Amino acid sequence: MIELNQLSVAHRxxxxxxxxxxxxTLTVNTGECFGLVGPSGCGKxxxxxxxxxxxxxxxxxxxxxxxxxxxxKTFTGQLRRDVxxxxxxxxASLHPRHRLRRTLAEPxxxxxxxxxxxxxxxxxxxxxxxxxxxxxYPHQLSGGQRQRVAxxxxxxxxxxxxLLDEPTSAxxxxxQAEILNLLNQLKQxxxxxxxxxxxxxxxxxxxxxxxVQMDKGRITG
Numbered sequence: 001m002i003e004l005n006q007l008s009v010a011h012r013x014x015x016x017x018x019x020x021x022x023x024x025t026l027t028v029n030t031g032e033c034f035g036l037v038g039p040s041g042c043g044k045x046x047x048x049x050x051x052x053x054x055x056x057x058x059x060x061x062x063x064x065x066x067x068x069x070x071x072x073k074t075f076t077g078q079l080r081r082d083v084x085x086x087x088x089x090x091x092a093s094l095h096p097r098h099r100l101r102r103t104l105a106e107p108x109x110x111x112x113x114x115x116x117x118x119x120x121x122x123x124x125x126x127x128x129x130x131x132x133x134x135x136x137y138p139h140q141l142s143g144g145q146r147q148r149v150a151x152x153x154x155x156x157x158x159x160x161x162x163l164l165d166e167p168t169s170a171x172x173x174x175x176q177a178e179i180l181n182l183l184n185q186l187k188q189x190x191x192x193x194x195x196x197x198x199x200x201x202x203x204x205x206x207x208x209x210x211x212v213q214m215d216k217g218r219i220t221g
Contacts (some may be wrong), residue, residue: 001161001193002028002051007060009046009217017057020046021217024060033187033194035204035211043217044197045165051195052085052163065160081111084154085163089170090146094138101134104153111157123152127182144175148182155190164196168203180206
């Protein structure tokens with residue numbers, strides 16, 4: 001489902017580029033949860049953002065869900081739908097002044113999807129939330145509920161690959177387990193392939209079939 005070969009990632013700083021990930025080669029099988037583990041600043045999130053199409057400054061080879069991505073180009077078409085991401089802070093990824101239904105509907109409207117409200121209501125039930133919450137604002141939900149809404153938004157486009165950037169680190173310990181169990185359940189139900197970034201070995205042990213250690217922009221084990 002994912003094939004990276006000698007992938008290097010750079011961050012743009014003014015007119016210069018700084019390499020933050022070097023020569024990463026790995027494969028992730030269909031239906032697998034694959035972990036990227038390491039200390040802050042080791043390059044794991046930078047690698048994830050490239051796989052999400054959010055940073056075009058990379059070199060090497062990257063194949064995602066049978067699509068060959070091209071360096072310097074944004075994801076479009078089916079590739080844009082097949083790869084979705086859940087971010088660390090759900091509040092930052094939801095528009096604070098829009099009701100949740102409006103935020104969730106926007107990408108579906110762009111794709112001219114039918115039955116948008118029904119799909120959103122189904123999405124809420126799919127992650128164990130009352131669809132009535134769709135008509136609230138983000139600040140009216142708890143942190144765990146907001147993260148479930150962020151998961152809904154990613155799944156509404158029916159992706160094959162779900163990228164998870166520290167998806168529980170902003171949540172209370174009691175809520176973390178609920179979200180991780182939900183993600184495990186969704187992986188099975190929706191036949192998702194997941195890549196999980198975390199600095200917490202317990203989270204990786206709970207979620208991942210395989211994992212690699214990163215340090216200073218390279219895979220070290």
